[in-house]
Amino acid sequence: MSHFIDRRLNSKNKSTINRQRFLKRYKSQLKRAVSDAVNRRSITDIDGGETVGIPSKDISEPIFHHGSGGTRDMVHPGNKEFEAGDRVQRPESGGGGGSGQGKAGKGGKGEDDFVFQLSREEFLDLLFDDLELPNLVRNQLIGTTEFKSVRAGYTTSGAPTNIDVVRSLKGAIARRTALGAPYRGQIRALEAELEALLAEGAEETHERVIALREEIDRLKTRIAALPFIDSFDLRYQAYTKQPEPTSKAVMLCIMDVSGSMDQVRKNLAKRFFILLYLFLQRNYDRIDVVFIRHHTIAQEVDEQEFFYSRETGGTVVSSALNLAYDVISDRYDSGTWNIYAAQASDGDNWDSDSTICRELLLAKLMPLMRYYAYVEITPRQHQSLWFAYQDVKAAHPHFAMEEINGADDIYPVFRELFKRREV
């Protein structure tokens, strides 16, 4: 009379919708928690889930309940030395023998946060909520080189790997049925005649009987001789190529590694680059990252070297811009690649070089770019590079520049740069 059911294979995500509703309801609190988390987090694990907290009182569901005060009779177990009529001190903060439901730390700020884990997806969603990539015109069909194969029905010719077995065999059955039909009709007629003869009492040796049997056998052989499958039956899956907007991007990270950029500043820059990388990843299938560092000369390096090797010397920013231009024209055709660049620097530059940078950007680089973000990590006065870049900004709306003073600024600046703008 008991019925046993194995439910373990049923879906276990019954609560997904409720969870999403919960996250949605507390989005603003969560966003605050997430942006705090970004600033706190170490650089290497930014791409993961996150534990966030919301103040418990924000999410409590009220009910009517008794407050403290009045008279309360409670019964407790474990009496050792009390006698009826004894008077004892109130225990501290409601624990132990006092009122079992007294709220500890009343009025204090000591109430715990409601803490829980966000998945990587949820985390990034909240992190990049309301941000968008400026000029996200995925390179459109003009001059596309990207194609995608899509199914396009069946054809009668093609490569053997594309044979559609079911479809081909269906065809074969139809063909055999159709070609065999006249023979089967004749056989039925002959068999009827044969049966009639035999019923009339004709001998097996009767001439007509022998002739009929031979004819039937001959027809059956004809049917059997129909080929099981014929090249005529074969059907191939057809594919056509559809042009597709390119969805690959290259991100150029340009960083000043001259003596004035110390490890702290490099870390700030790195966080900025990582944020940008994560953000691009959400919009493009494939992303190449090019690391260009420079002091007086620019080099293309790998990630490790980019962030951790030490260099000293002066600063010539234009060297990096020249190299970036070379890399782009060599490898990343702006017709097929969406090109983004982020430059981090402390703003030091040879005075005369800043004008060169401006010209380089205006004339060569900016026309190729989807977006160019410049962050200056400096607590000091702006120098010539900043002012030169302001001219670029005035000329190109997809050039953006901001200033970062410390770790706390990175995320706000990032948000500022990629804020969704009303058109």
Next chain:
Amino acid sequence: MSRDKLISESSEWDFPLLKQFDHEIARVAHDEFGLDTYANQVEVISSEQMIDAYSSVGLPINYHHWSFGKQFVATEQTYRRGQMGLAYEIVINSDPCIAYLMEENTLPMQALVIAHACYGHNSFFKGNYLFRTWTSADAIIDYLVFARSYIAECEERYGHEEVESLLDSCHALMNYGVDRYKRPSPLSMAEEKRRQSERESYLQSQVNDLWRTLPVDLDVGDPAKRDRRFPEEPQENLLYFIEKHAPLLEPWQREIVRIVRKIGQYFYPQRQTQVMNEGWATFWHYTLLNRIYDKGLVGDGFMMELLQSHTNVVFQPEFDSPYYSGINPYALGFAMMRDIRRVCESPTDEDRYWFPDIAGQDWLKVLDFAMRNFKDESFIAQYLSPKLMRDFHLFGVRDDDREDTLEITAIHEEAGYRQLRQALADQYNLGSREPNIQVYSVDLRGDRSMTLRHFRYNRRPLGDTVDEMLLHIRRLWGFDVRLESVDEEGRVQLLGEA
């Protein structure tokens, strides 16, 4: 004891073994002890599914609401961190009675859970008068299906924010959705569906008393009629009152209020029979499994494992222990059930004096009667014996905010037994645990404002949620809401207004 009778010595379970255990336990439960149960539907689930089940308050299906998501997130988090183990089972008061077993349990644990849930809780659901009065086991699943699809439909039609805020307000009042003195009409999906549309139009016409703008009452001069109070008697079922009389609610909103009210009503007996229900189930898993052991169906190792977890379940820390968090309902309930059996089987003189009716009687009949006809409050008032008070070393404390110190009112001694028992029973009285709030009046002729009254008990004030709660009630009522407090001398004081 012959070893070949053993069902299994392994601690790994599989379905044939579970069935075999269930078969043996059922035989003992039904044939030897005469337990009356619903049919069982035992579902084996994984721990993730258990967390899911937790977060919909143990119901197998429920409508969607953010608060269940919050519960889910919280449970998942504490479980992942290892701060909390999951329950071994969840059992649902339905017919057939659905019990969830965790796949992680060992075979002895599964046997224990089957005995506990499928025979203990199950027979309690079927027998106890509160459950018989307030819940319809055969219809609850259907009703939940109806509720879920109805609310989903409303979300589609009116937007989920709208539905969500309505549910928030209803949830806040969930504990105030029960008529304590009237048998509710049984729920069933077919019935609900058939009547639901009818109700929509009908209900709307019912609120017109508040709605009427033309004076139908020609007898304006008659002061008796003019001052007629509405409602004539104070109403304790706030949700019902709102469902029937809130002037501005749309029909679908009334239906949702009703759904929350019905679900609250379904849980109402469980809140009042915690000690009894758990005590009963624990008593029976203990009794049934011991019987199986006596019959030689399970070995010593098996029994050791069972007893170990049984002992954990009924552990009662003392009041000064860091683990103490009130009286453990499993411990108290189990001890009381065992004690009743003891009083029946081998009564002492004290028992004969205290329990002349049951001392020496057939313990099965006495226990069955107790299970059927009591709730925690009355059960304790009736059956808590002096011996148990001594065993637990119970003592009563009075916390009066006008005094600097706490007073020990009674301890486990001759002079204190009755007072102690009364105090403990009172502790389980819902009426004293939850503030008594009633709809006192509605200003029909004026601004349609509603006045609620809180009747204070032992001078205990309301907690700090009053303002929030008033906003919720206002949202449902649609007009001003006032909350007044009445103390024991009958003095009225305004607590808040929204």
